[in-house]
Amino acid sequence: MELDYPFRGRCLVQNSPANRVPSHGTDQFGTAFAIDFVPVDGQNRSSRFTATSLVRTEAPETFIGFGQPVLSPVTGTVVLTDDHAEDHDAYRGLPSVGYALTQARRVAAGWGALAGNYVVVQESLSRQFVALCHLRQGSIRVRVGQNIQVGAMIAQFGNSGNSTEPHLHVQAVDSLDFTQVTGVPCYFPTACRATARSWMAPRSARRHLARTPSSRRPSCRRHR
Numbered sequence: 001m002e003l004d005y006p007f008r009g010r011c012l013v014q015n016s017p018a019n020r021v022p023s024h025g026t027d028q029f030g031t032a033f034a035i036d037f038v039p040v041d042g043q044n045r046s047s048r049f050t051a052t053s054l055v056r057t058e059a060p061e062t063f064i065g066f067g068q069p070v071l072s073p074v075t076g077t078v079v080l081t082d083d084h085a086e087d088h089d090a091y092r093g094l095p096s097v098g099y100a101l102t103q104a105r106r107v108a109a110g111w112g113a114l115a116g117n118y119v120v121v122q123e124s125l126s127r128q129f130v131a132l133c134h135l136r137q138g139s140i141r142v143r144v145g146q147n148i149q150v151g152a153m154i155a156q157f158g159n160s161g162n163s164t165e166p167h168l169h170v171q172a173v174d175s176l177d178f179t180q181v182t183g184v185p186c187y188f189p190t191a192c193r194a195t196a197r198s199w200m201a202p203r204s205a206r207r208h209l210a211r212t213p214s215s216r217r218p219s220c221r222r223h224r
Contacts, residue, residue, distance in 0.1 A: 001185065003074060003170070003186050003187070003188055004071070004074070006070055006071045006072065009039060011039050011040065011168075012038045012039075013036070014036045016035050017185065028107075029114065029181065030173035030174075030181035031183060033172065033183045034171035036168070036170075037167060037170065039063075039068055045064075047090075047165070054092075054094060055094055056095065059090075060089065060158070062090075063159075066087075066157060067156045067157065068156060070155045072148050072149070072154050073121075074123040074124070074130055075123070076147070077122050078121055078147075079121065079122045079129065079176065080118070080131075080144065081120070081142065082117055085137060087159045088163075090164060091165070092164065110178070110179075113161065114133075114161055116134045116135065116159075116163065117160045118132060119131070121148065131170070132169070134168060134169050135157070141153060171183060
């Protein structure tokens, strides 16, 4: 499924099908080809990592991605939204260990508990669906039934649901039944045509850096 980048600026790409399939370690909930975008600064940092980061949780507002615009990666119709989840603290260092131990509880609660706040858009041509997850509570600007164009602002980066730091989880799926849904491969041809092989190859770079300049003609390259 062809997508445009759902952000402006600079993001680190993690948990990508360029690394492995399924990208999140499971086919459950249609996440086989899901991608996580983490906003970073010019030094590829989502936030300064200090001694405090090792032992304490951190407010999401201290991360540069928190509150940045989330853009629609497709033209289509909004079919689902949810804004119930609070943005929680970020977990790095030792706190991330304790957070990981509660993962099973969130999985048992279903896809919605993992996604946090989300918007799902049905793409107008393929009729398949794109979910954008972990959105900032109170930031969703679209409603169910609304037709939107690619690049339209729909919400902000947040830290809701199953998230250790502010980022955007993007996945394409073939239905809205997340108990039986199948993940759909997605790609960014306008951005990554020159590096399409490294983007798709399971043994390629462990992480990629995606950058979208103000012209909205994004580029991507390997990041080691």
